[in-house]
Amino acid sequence: EAQVTQNPRYLITVTGKKLTVTCSQNMNHEYMSWYRQDPGLGLRQIYYSMNVEVTDKGDVPEGYKVSRKEKRNFPLILESPSPNQTSLYFCASSLTGTDTQYFGPGTRLTVL
Protein backbone atom coordinates (compact mmCIF):
# COMPACT_ATOMS: atom_id res chain seq x y z
CA GLU A 1 0.00 0.00 0.00
CA ALA A 2 1.31 3.41 -1.00
CA GLN A 3 1.78 5.48 2.11
CA VAL A 4 3.70 7.99 4.15
CA THR A 5 4.58 6.79 7.63
CA GLN A 6 5.72 8.77 10.63
CA ASN A 7 7.19 7.67 13.94
CA PRO A 8 6.52 8.16 16.70
CA ARG A 9 2.85 9.11 16.49
CA TYR A 10 2.88 10.62 19.98
CA LEU A 11 5.81 11.94 21.97
CA ILE A 12 6.13 13.78 25.25
CA THR A 13 9.59 15.07 26.03
CA VAL A 14 11.37 17.72 28.06
CA THR A 15 13.06 20.93 27.04
CA GLY A 16 16.49 20.45 25.53
CA LYS A 17 16.37 16.71 24.95
CA LYS A 18 17.23 16.03 21.32
CA LEU A 19 14.67 14.09 19.34
CA THR A 20 14.06 12.83 15.84
CA VAL A 21 10.74 12.27 14.11
CA THR A 22 11.07 9.89 11.22
CA CYS A 23 9.20 10.07 7.93
CA SER A 24 9.27 7.42 5.26
CA GLN A 25 7.45 7.00 1.95
CA ASN A 26 7.26 3.96 -0.30
CA MET A 27 6.17 5.71 -3.51
CA ASN A 28 9.60 6.66 -4.85
CA HIS A 29 8.68 10.32 -4.49
CA GLU A 30 11.34 12.93 -5.05
CA TYR A 31 9.69 15.71 -3.05
CA MET A 32 9.16 15.56 0.70
CA SER A 33 8.12 18.19 3.17
CA TRP A 34 7.42 18.83 6.84
CA TYR A 35 4.56 20.93 8.19
CA ARG A 36 3.44 21.85 11.66
CA GLN A 37 -0.13 22.56 12.61
CA ASP A 38 -1.14 24.84 15.44
CA PRO A 39 -4.58 26.06 16.47
CA GLY A 40 -5.52 29.24 14.63
CA LEU A 41 -2.38 29.16 12.48
CA GLY A 42 -3.16 26.33 10.10
CA LEU A 43 -0.44 24.20 8.58
CA ARG A 44 2.90 25.87 8.03
CA GLN A 45 5.81 24.43 6.10
CA ILE A 46 9.02 23.84 8.07
CA TYR A 47 11.42 22.34 5.53
CA TYR A 48 11.21 20.64 2.20
CA SER A 49 13.42 18.51 0.00
CA MET A 50 13.31 18.31 -3.76
CA ASN A 51 15.53 15.24 -3.89
CA VAL A 52 18.30 13.38 -2.13
CA GLU A 53 20.78 15.76 -0.52
CA VAL A 54 18.68 18.80 -1.53
CA THR A 55 16.82 20.54 1.26
CA ASP A 56 15.53 24.06 1.79
CA LYS A 57 13.77 26.13 4.42
CA GLY A 58 10.04 26.62 4.52
CA ASP A 59 8.22 29.31 6.45
CA VAL A 60 9.12 28.28 10.00
CA PRO A 61 12.51 26.48 9.98
CA GLU A 62 13.92 27.91 13.24
CA GLY A 63 14.76 25.22 15.76
CA TYR A 64 14.56 22.36 13.26
CA LYS A 65 16.98 20.41 11.11
CA VAL A 66 16.36 17.89 8.37
CA SER A 67 18.40 15.53 6.26
CA ARG A 68 17.72 13.60 3.07
CA LYS A 69 20.31 10.89 2.67
CA GLU A 70 17.93 8.42 1.07
CA LYS A 71 15.03 9.07 -1.23
CA ARG A 72 12.46 7.39 0.98
CA ASN A 73 13.38 9.00 4.32
CA PHE A 74 13.17 12.58 5.52
CA PRO A 75 13.70 12.83 9.29
CA LEU A 76 12.91 15.96 11.26
CA ILE A 77 15.40 16.73 14.01
CA LEU A 78 14.85 18.93 17.02
CA GLU A 79 18.28 19.32 18.61
CA SER A 80 17.09 21.33 21.61
CA PRO A 81 13.29 21.24 21.76
CA SER A 82 11.44 24.04 23.46
CA PRO A 83 7.81 24.29 24.61
CA ASN A 84 6.91 26.47 21.61
CA GLN A 85 7.61 23.46 19.42
CA THR A 86 4.70 21.63 20.95
CA SER A 87 2.59 20.96 17.90
CA LEU A 88 1.11 18.45 15.48
CA TYR A 89 3.62 17.58 12.78
CA PHE A 90 2.92 16.20 9.32
CA CYS A 91 5.22 14.82 6.70
CA ALA A 92 4.15 14.91 3.07
CA SER A 93 5.53 13.61 -0.19
CA SER A 94 4.88 13.95 -3.90
CA LEU A 95 6.43 12.67 -7.09
CA THR A 96 7.85 16.11 -7.74
CA GLY A 97 7.22 19.48 -6.15
CA THR A 98 4.48 20.20 -8.65
CA ASP A 99 2.52 17.02 -8.08
CA THR A 100 -0.18 16.14 -5.58
CA GLN A 101 1.15 15.83 -2.05
CA TYR A 102 0.20 12.95 0.21
CA PHE A 103 0.38 13.32 3.96
CA GLY A 104 1.41 11.05 6.77
CA PRO A 105 -0.79 10.41 9.82
CA GLY A 106 0.87 13.03 11.99
CA THR A 107 3.06 13.15 15.10
CA ARG A 108 1.75 14.91 18.16
CA LEU A 109 4.70 16.35 20.08
CA THR A 110 4.54 17.85 23.53
CA VAL A 111 7.62 19.58 24.95
CA LEU A 112 7.45 20.23 28.69
Place this chain on the structure above:
Amino acid sequence: DAKTTQPPSMDCAEGRAANLPCNHSTISGNEYVYWYRQIHSQGPQYIIHGLKNNETNEMASLIITEDRKSSTLILPHATLRDTAVYYCIVRAFGGTSYGKLTFGQGTILTVHP
Protein backbone atom coordinates in the same frame (compact mmCIF):
# COMPACT_ATOMS: atom_id res chain seq x y z
CA ASP B 1 0.17 32.52 -3.69
CA ALA B 2 -3.35 33.73 -4.22
CA LYS B 3 -5.45 33.82 -1.08
CA THR B 4 -8.66 31.88 -0.67
CA THR B 5 -11.83 32.66 1.27
CA GLN B 6 -14.10 29.93 2.58
CA PRO B 7 -17.09 29.99 4.91
CA PRO B 8 -16.00 28.89 8.39
CA SER B 9 -18.67 26.23 8.70
CA MET B 10 -21.44 24.45 6.83
CA ASP B 11 -23.99 21.78 7.58
CA CYS B 12 -25.34 19.08 5.34
CA ALA B 13 -27.87 16.28 5.74
CA GLU B 14 -26.63 12.76 5.18
CA GLY B 15 -27.32 11.58 1.64
CA ARG B 16 -27.58 15.09 0.29
CA ALA B 17 -25.03 16.86 -1.86
CA ALA B 18 -22.58 19.07 0.00
CA ASN B 19 -21.52 22.13 -1.95
CA LEU B 20 -18.49 23.90 -0.49
CA PRO B 21 -17.63 27.29 -2.01
CA CYS B 22 -14.25 28.93 -2.29
CA ASN B 23 -13.35 32.39 -3.45
CA HIS B 24 -9.95 32.96 -5.05
CA SER B 25 -10.38 36.23 -6.89
CA THR B 26 -6.63 36.93 -7.22
CA ILE B 27 -5.74 33.60 -8.80
CA SER B 28 -3.12 33.70 -11.53
CA GLY B 29 -3.39 31.97 -14.86
CA ASN B 30 -0.99 29.16 -14.00
CA GLU B 31 -2.30 28.44 -10.52
CA TYR B 32 -4.28 25.31 -9.79
CA VAL B 33 -7.11 24.98 -7.30
CA TYR B 34 -6.59 22.10 -4.86
CA TRP B 35 -8.96 20.67 -2.29
CA TYR B 36 -7.88 18.72 0.76
CA ARG B 37 -9.77 17.64 3.83
CA GLN B 38 -8.68 16.83 7.35
CA ILE B 39 -10.66 14.53 9.57
CA HIS B 40 -10.08 15.20 13.25
CA SER B 41 -6.31 15.91 13.30
CA GLN B 42 -5.49 13.13 10.85
CA GLY B 43 -3.18 13.89 7.95
CA PRO B 44 -4.77 16.07 5.26
CA GLN B 45 -6.29 13.97 2.52
CA TYR B 46 -6.13 14.99 -1.11
CA ILE B 47 -9.54 15.23 -2.77
CA ILE B 48 -9.27 16.83 -6.19
CA HIS B 49 -7.64 19.61 -8.14
CA GLY B 50 -8.19 21.56 -11.35
CA LEU B 51 -6.96 24.43 -13.48
CA LYS B 52 -9.95 25.74 -15.40
CA ASN B 53 -12.10 22.81 -16.47
CA ASN B 54 -14.51 21.04 -14.18
CA GLU B 55 -13.11 17.86 -12.73
CA THR B 56 -14.66 14.73 -11.25
CA ASN B 57 -13.19 11.74 -9.49
CA GLU B 58 -14.49 9.02 -7.22
CA MET B 59 -14.61 11.33 -4.25
CA ALA B 60 -15.98 14.61 -5.54
CA SER B 61 -16.55 17.09 -8.33
CA LEU B 62 -14.86 20.44 -8.72
CA ILE B 63 -16.63 23.26 -10.51
CA ILE B 64 -14.48 26.26 -11.43
CA THR B 65 -16.14 29.41 -12.72
CA GLU B 66 -15.19 30.63 -16.16
CA ASP B 67 -13.29 33.62 -14.76
CA ARG B 68 -11.58 31.23 -12.28
CA LYS B 69 -12.27 33.57 -9.38
CA SER B 70 -14.24 31.00 -7.46
CA SER B 71 -14.89 27.29 -7.28
CA THR B 72 -17.21 24.78 -5.62
CA LEU B 73 -16.37 21.36 -4.29
CA ILE B 74 -19.30 18.98 -4.53
CA LEU B 75 -19.64 15.82 -2.47
CA PRO B 76 -22.57 14.23 -4.27
CA HIS B 77 -23.94 12.05 -1.47
CA ALA B 78 -22.50 13.16 1.84
CA THR B 79 -22.07 10.61 4.61
CA LEU B 80 -21.26 11.04 8.28
CA ARG B 81 -17.65 10.10 7.47
CA ASP B 82 -17.39 13.22 5.32
CA THR B 83 -17.52 15.41 8.43
CA ALA B 84 -14.16 17.19 8.28
CA VAL B 85 -12.38 20.47 7.68
CA TYR B 86 -12.16 21.17 3.96
CA TYR B 87 -9.34 23.29 2.62
CA CYS B 88 -9.33 25.11 -0.67
CA ILE B 89 -5.76 25.89 -1.78
CA VAL B 90 -4.46 27.86 -4.69
CA ARG B 91 -1.07 26.56 -5.55
CA ALA B 92 1.84 28.41 -7.11
CA PHE B 93 4.71 26.60 -8.74
CA GLY B 94 8.30 27.61 -8.83
CA GLY B 95 10.24 30.28 -7.01
CA THR B 96 10.16 30.47 -3.25
CA SER B 97 6.77 28.77 -3.12
CA TYR B 98 8.03 25.59 -4.77
CA GLY B 99 5.89 22.70 -3.62
CA LYS B 100 4.43 24.52 -0.65
CA LEU B 101 0.77 24.11 0.17
CA THR B 102 -0.65 27.14 1.98
CA PHE B 103 -3.53 26.03 4.15
CA GLY B 104 -6.06 28.60 5.32
CA GLN B 105 -8.66 28.05 8.01
CA GLY B 106 -10.90 25.92 5.83
CA THR B 107 -14.59 25.08 6.14
CA ILE B 108 -15.81 22.80 8.88
CA LEU B 109 -18.39 20.57 7.22
CA THR B 110 -20.74 18.76 9.57
CA VAL B 111 -22.91 16.05 8.08
CA HIS B 112 -26.02 15.32 10.13
CA PRO B 113 -28.02 12.08 10.19
